[in-house]
Amino acid sequence: MRLIATAAALAAAALAAGPSVAAERLTGEAKLAKMLEGRVAGEPRSCINTFTNRESTVIDETAVVYGRGRTIWVNRTANPDDLNRWDALLVRQHGPQLCRQDIVTTFDPSTGMYTGNVFLTDFVPYTRAD
Template identity: 35%
Template sequence: MHILKLAVFAFPVTLVAACGQVGSTPKPLTEKQTAVLMNELSGKVAGTPVNCISDFNATNTIRVSDDILLYRVSGRLVYQNKLRSACSGLARDNDIIVSEQFGSQKCKGDIIRLVDRTSGMTGGVCSLGDFVPYRLKKTAD
């Protein structure tokens, strides 16, 4: 019985430790990462952050760095997600992103895991942050 209590306590602690330190200072973006970010967000204006986006809108995922994901909905709308902590290996784009979510939305706090394509071993484990919508500026006619 004592072992069961320890296991129930240890799992959440292990999960939090695997997510890394929330609010840790991210590494500066490389020139290539900055170019990807600028290319996707150029001409768009940031809106009010939201907690969740529909899975339907989250099909085109762009890895910018180990702590920034973009979800391109269309040429007019892109959501930027700054992970709550860096997810080691995310930027390499070698691993499969597996989302652990409830329902048909990706939400702040949902867990993502990186899984090696060849071995199936789990790599980085991270938590999603706010989704900031970037919309194309409306032009005056």
């Protein structure tokens, strides 16, 4: 009987915490804004060097961010609603640069299943302000 009461109390606590936790979850735009705090946008470019910008972060329904450190590159893509942070990116690029015409396919890394395509646009550099 004590076990049932404890389980019921834990379930009630979880239900009570659910909405507040969900309310704290940031939207894609809010996550991107947080990443860009203290940075200044530069001139958009059609290509970026992938040797120095290997890391990428997919922000739900918003953008793909490349690089880290002083300058990061934001690509809002032609179809940002199709971006899902759980998807992995498979990039088919021609040479050492990633360009807006390169083909990017998304897939679920846990199953390997194809989930869609991403159509890149210009890359906007955001550099930390001094």
